[in-house]
Amino acid sequence: MRRLPLLLLPLALAACNGGTGTPVTIDVKSDDGDNGSFRMENGTVSIKGDGFQGNFRVPQIKMKADDVDLDGVKLYPKSEIAGFHITGGDKPGNGKDGGKDGSKGGGKDDGKVRIDFTSPASLAAVQNWFRDGFTKKGFTFASRGDGFAGTTSDGGTFTLDLSADGGQKVKGRMEMTGS
Template identity: 55%
Template sequence: MRYLPLLLLPLALAACGGEGTSISINAHSDDDDNAVFAMNNGAVSVKSDGFEGSFKVPNIKMTAENFDMDGVKLYPNSTITSFNVDATDHAGKQKDEGKVTAAFSSPADLAKVQGWFRDKLTAKGFKFNEKGNGFAGTTDDGESFTIDLSADGAAKTSGKMVIVGN
């Protein structure tokens, strides 16, 4: 199955102990070659054409170092609380579709995290606008993105980044 490397990617990020990142990957194709991978606190389930199973692995904890959007990383020392990929492979000349959603927690106040993203997006030359407490725009690859941010106490920010490519 052509998506097997994609399904195994999160296992390469494995780190033992602590609370893990909730991960889900859904891959579909027009020729019914489909796969679903889900992981939550070390419980893994995989379902694809011809294979279905579940097993336990050490928790995976994704951090700012494990994720970037065309070179723009998350605020330093951020932790990713959930990571979801939805991909569709279309037959012929029709463009494939993909969507990545990452929810994260950053160890700084909202204004500092907003400034971090504003500076990084500007430095990479992305076209973007402020949207609420976050940003919306396109990467240099033409993928659309949104970054939603909200204060989570005095020195913490919760966020969600959505990247859509087609």
Template identity: 35%
Template sequence: MKRVWTLLPLAVALAACGDDGAGTSVSIKGDDGNTLASVGKDGRVEIKAPGFEGSVKLPKFAFGADDFEVDGLKLYPGSTIANLNVDSSGGNDGSVKVDFDAPAAADQVQSWFREQMQSAGFTVDLKNGALAGKTGDGSPFSLKVTPQGDGKSRGSLTVTGN
């Protein structure tokens, strides 16, 4: 759960930066599976913790490829993050799931990720059309990329604790 609390200031700081884009939502879940903090695409920050519960409206924010990294791996260049979910429930190190929109065709994005992952020391296999394997530190991951129209795609990257 300590990891969850270290991400909360980041979420609030990003929300405070403001942006005129579509916005990004962030959700952080605790050991019991309940949401501890969330930041909606509209900038509403909600915190629920033992002894404290509150909500505040901040400017809408968005962040993208340069604002996210897993074991040295960034998102496809020009991507924007639609949703970021951190879940520390389940008795392990939890999981991080990021949904992102990429400005390229799905096969191009998937090929780029495969090359970047292999360069970063990930083990990578193709399973049912998705990339799966382990990060450089041994955490299991999966990446599914789907077409979203001409020259666009939506990706979903999930990394779980080991």
């Protein structure tokens, strides 16, 4: 975990493609006290971790609808990503190689990805887009308010909150956790 902040820097630099940026955050916390964070917004990258802290200026990144999918289901075409957030946890026994307690793993992954977006369509059109995509990919899901909640084909869980934001605009928030 002590190398995590340095490992995140190439991710930021590889993703740069100019234009107006999409805010990106990554937070990692571990039970043994090794924590790290990565923030990219308005062309500034901030990295903090045990033994390392720095701020860097980089070209801004702009994530597009095609850059995001939930186990094969893409966002509605021409959606704009308003924010991309990853949180993760590292607990002994969670990984395939086990923790420092010598266990062989088997614990549940605490990681979560949240994507905030807007879609240029009516609420019904966006709902139908996701409903069709989830059905084609074999997800188990149910309606939840104006959105959905369920399980992906690989066992991860998700929620998708949608709300109308004017006639032809929808705000959405997708949250996914690992299996």
